Amino acid sequence: MVLNYTEIMVLVWVLWGTCLVMTVFRGSLQWYTQHRLHADDHFVFLGLISLTGLSVVITRLLPQFYLSGDYVKAAVKDPLTPLPLPPDEMAERTRTSLKLMFCQMLLFWTTLWSAKFSILFFFRRLVNGLPKYIRAWWASFVVVTLLYLACMLSNFLTCAPLKKYWSATGCSDPEDLRRSDASIKFATSADVVADLIIMILPLNLLRKLQISRRQKFGLGLLFSLGSIIVAFAFARLAQVTKATSNITKDPTTVANGPILLSMWSHIESAVSIIVATLPVFRYLLNKNIRGSNTPGRYGTPGYSSGQYGSGQKRSRAKNILTVTGRSQDTAFRLQNLRDVEDTESQTELKETDGITKRVDVHVEEMLRTPATRPKGLA
Incomplete structure (x- = not known):
């Protein structure tokens, strides 16, 4: 036509x-x-x-x-x-x-x-x-x-x-x-x-x-x-x-x-x-999907496929620190944690620097606090 x-x-x-x-x-x-x-x-x-x-x-x-x-x-x-x-x-x-x-x-x-x-x-x-x-x-x-x-x-x-x-x-x-x-x-x-x-x-x-x-x-x-x-x-x-x-x-x-x-x-x-x-x-x-997109204390959230609460992050960090063993130092364990974050970043829709920062903060707080420090760490 x-x-x-x-x-x-x-x-x-x-x-x-x-x-x-x-x-x-x-x-x-x-x-x-x-x-x-x-x-x-x-x-x-x-x-x-x-x-x-x-x-x-x-x-x-x-x-x-x-x-x-x-x-x-x-x-x-x-x-x-x-x-x-x-x-x-x-x-x-x-x-x-x-x-x-x-x-x-x-x-x-x-x-x-x-x-x-x-x-x-x-x-x-x-x-x-x-x-x-x-x-x-x-x-x-x-x-x-x-x-x-x-x-x-x-x-x-x-x-x-x-x-x-x-x-x-x-x-x-x-x-x-x-x-x-x-x-x-x-x-x-x-x-x-x-x-x-x-x-x-x-x-x-x-x-x-x-x-x-x-x-x-x-x-x-x-x-x-x-x-x-x-x-x-x-x-x-x-x-x-x-x-x-x-x-x-x-x-x-x-x-x-x-x-x-x-x-x-x-x-x-x-x-x-x-x-x-x-x-x-x-x-x-x-x-x-997430219900909100308000910037948090750890930075502006990106377009990730989901968010984890601080308790979940702390639990994941603790598990990774336990698996790595006594012979590895803290820096190497933190790097392992970042590697896990990099693998999970495949589900993101853009780079989300704020999540990595939040994980590092939780791990460092755990290492400084005797009550939450994993066994075997000096």
Whole structure:
């Protein structure tokens, strides 16, 4: 279904406004909770800037494609239908619109991959300090980057030679349309593969977390957000290839191709930015799970999967000190305790320095107080 120009403009700018609100709210929430912005936040901002450019370009180029589409529909019924504009002006406006269409695809892939990199760098913060997962993250980062470059390159290879892309007739030959169809399918495949890589990456970590089923379910949803983008990628592919698959059967369908491409490219781009803003709202989810998020005497609590009371910490510290034996000194035992904390940090959603500090305080108090000092310690 092809919307009219007014309907598409409403859709485009409502989606842009939604992305703007979500991005501003994300940045404000990050600054309020952490007093800083991370790489994943900056990628969302980059995506919003790119989406803004995409919205402007689509607003600028669509009038000409609607004009051309109406002329093609009329010419199919009556081949003697005159051009709606003087030939020279019509050709110049068509060339300008095709140049904007070329820029539109570059902005589209940049917006889409900005959202992917945002989610990828968000996960990078979760696995910080875990060498195995860091290596897997770097491998994923390299593959996702190469897929982005491949999509950008495919835009330059759709039309040969490139200057033909913005000629008066554009890439309208059957061979050009076949190449365009292959390019769209390849780029969509790269888009889906990148999303799957980003989703699969944290699944092994999620399986090993010692947290409640409710929290695992919440994190599973968080790590599966890319499936929303995948769904819209397939919807975009199904709509756009209608114009490139039926090469000579329906000129009207071919004429609607640029309109469908612009509309669905913007929809998928906007959805990707909205999805990329969602992980930051884990703060609200964790606040509801824990019941509160008030800073304590040992520092500001982070986004951990749970909190232990001081009595539980003291009991855990005492057990670890007992297991280590008499021959080890206090410093080594404290280091063992920190190693346990580092292992449990796999369940965290960010670094929580306050917990380590609190454990150290309890252990040091136990060692100084004769009543609580473990047997065997001098």
